Amino acid sequence: MSRSGAYRSRILHITSTDPLKYEYLEDGVLLVEDGKVADLGAAEQFERAGFALGQCQHEPDYLLVPGFIDTHVHSPQLDVIASYGEQLLEWLNKYTFPAEARYADETYAATSAVAFLNSLLEAGTTTALVFATSHHKATDVLFEAAREKNMRLIAGKVLMDQNATTELHDTAVGGIQDSEALINKWHGNGRLGYAITPRFAGTSSVEQLTLAGELHQKYPDTWIQSHISENLDEVRWVKEVHPHISDYLDAYERYGLVNDRAVFAHCIHLTASERKRFADLGARAAFCPSSNMFIGSGLFDLAQMKEDRIDVSLASDVGGGTSLSMLRTLADAYKVCQLKGYSLGPMEALALVTLGGAESLHIDQFVGNFEKGKEADFLMLNPNATNVMSRRVGFSDSVEDEFFVMMTLGDERNIAATYVAGEKVSI
Ligand SMILES: [Zn+2]
Structure with a gap:
């Protein structure tokens, strides 16, 4: 199985937890070489640089996020x-x-x-x-x-x-x-x-x-x-x-x-x-x-x-x-926070289960987002996993709202594929 590949999709990751910052590519490319992130950017940039987009696995409906x-x-x-x-x-x-x-x-x-x-x-x-x-x-x-x-x-x-x-x-x-x-x-x-x-x-x-x-x-x-x-x-x-x-x-x-x-x-x-x-x-x-x-x-x-x-x-x-499921766990986190008078925002939530978790464990030099050189652990999230999610996401006007829908309604059904160090896992 290959540990290299090119993935064209909608791509979302947290770039900083303090202050909280994220990057969203509506039409992005994640390039993986030998199990690590080799490059990340907008598809049109890749194309302008002479990269043949046809070689990518193209998943325009999915949202690609770190593991x-x-x-x-x-x-x-x-x-x-x-x-x-x-x-x-x-x-x-x-x-x-x-x-x-x-x-x-x-x-x-x-x-x-x-x-x-x-x-x-x-x-x-x-x-x-x-x-x-x-x-x-x-x-x-x-x-x-x-x-x-x-x-x-x-x-x-x-x-x-x-x-x-x-x-x-x-x-x-x-x-x-x-x-x-x-x-x-x-x-x-x-x-x-x-x-x-x-x-x-x-x-x-x-x-x-x-x-x-x-x-x-x-x-x-x-x-x-x-x-x-x-x-x-x-x-x-x-x-x-x-x-x-x-x-x-x-x-x-x-x-x-x-x-x-x-x-x-x-x-x-x-x-x-x-x-x-x-x-x-x-x-x-x-x-x-x-x-x-x-x-x-x-x-x-x-x-x-x-x-x-x-x-x-x-x-x-x-x-x-x-x-x-960390999506379901985030749904529970949101509810606990609401009962304590705090609204957990969707990007703060995504940070908790990706880059923030990596920083807590001192492994953010290896995983947590798609910085070049990091290990390519990532997921393809399917926002249309059920009729209810699909209907609700149809009314989303931002990727923040879309992720909030997935963390509130979602679970294993949203995980279309999991990649570990660039390799798609079969379960
Ligand atoms: Zn315990």
């Missing part, structure tokens, strides 16, 4: 997506932990990893920051599958040595040794990266959190991912488990786990003091609107986070979230 980035998702939890009736702590015990225990079986883990990545790509997500399970082997096969698909993926083995089900527990030292082995094998291997992954403070001992901080210090260009302040019972419980902490953030901060390589999911119930330290330390917040509503955790305050200068990206948090 989506999901900054918090659990690979084993496709198995529990759409599980009824519980809030966080009960939801973990009743559905999630038993499902994750199945990943002790390496063959099951391997086939499930492929299914998970195919589901991401089907939804137009080409990059994600992923929690595997606490199993070394299950994490290894997830990396293997991502390598096979040449995806830019960051993932980590869950560290969890207490307060879950015993069959999922690792040990403080063993969990760190497994993480280090996976770092040595996968971090920086092709397009892959490693995230040190304490599930959350409640399920890690002081010894494990301490060792996790030391491991990050030893490998400072790894990522850190965890959860914080998702649910009020959880916030109370974490303080019971770790009575020595001053607040939830302190449970990570004192062990060197809060910095600009760290992405924390949820951040709903952070106090003003926590938000200030979070911002000062440069940590990243992953906004998980679908999960927060589905598990009944609370409403993320995007406007407040912006005011506090906290970096925010968007995440599905499947299986707490109910869809891997």
Whole structure:
């Protein structure tokens, strides 16, 4: 399969997040060579320069955008997506932990990893920051599958040595040794990266959190991912488990786990003091609107986070979230923001799931938009995927409105094609 090609279409991408700027080409050409963006411009410019437009794959009805980035998702939890009736702590015990225990079986883990990545790509997500399970082997096969698909993926083995089900527990030292082995094998291997992954403070001992901080210090260009302040019972419980902490953030901060390589999911119930330290330390917040509503955790305050200068990206948090589609996740984000008195604009929304996500993860030199030399991860969005969308888009007078319709009504049905490093993926 070729990693080069010329695509003529309507093309939209974010060129700057601060200030927010985008470029829209009504009739544009994206030139891909050896998996990277070689050139981008108006079709007539290409033609004037002697380029034969006939060699392009011509898709005038589609909207070509960069691949989506999901900054918090659990690979084993496709198995529990759409599980009824519980809030966080009960939801973990009743559905999630038993499902994750199945990943002790390496063959099951391997086939499930492929299914998970195919589901991401089907939804137009080409990059994600992923929690595997606490199993070394299950994490290894997830990396293997991502390598096979040449995806830019960051993932980590869950560290969890207490307060879950015993069959999922690792040990403080063993969990760190497994993480280090996976770092040595996968971090920086092709397009892959490693995230040190304490599930959350409640399920890690002081010894494990301490060792996790030391491991990050030893490998400072790894990522850190965890959860914080998702649910009020959880916030109370974490303080019971770790009575020595001053607040939830302190449970990570004192062990060197809060910095600009760290992405924390949820951040709903952070106090003003926590938000200030979070911002000062440069940590990243992953906004998980679908999960927060589905598990009944609370409403993320995007406007407040912006005011506090906290970096925010968007995440599905499947299986707490109910869809891997970042379009559907944006629809939920818009509604959560409306309930908090803020209207999330369509280009700000597109930035959250493309260039903004890339910047949050420090991978914007590789992906996030169509700057020359970046890796050619992109999507062809079909705005006419259903009768309703087609009818509504027929009344759109701008590409902003058209994208807003797709993020409000859309999902996997809008993803006409996904390209990873210039190659069209077959799912
Ligand atoms: Zn999560």
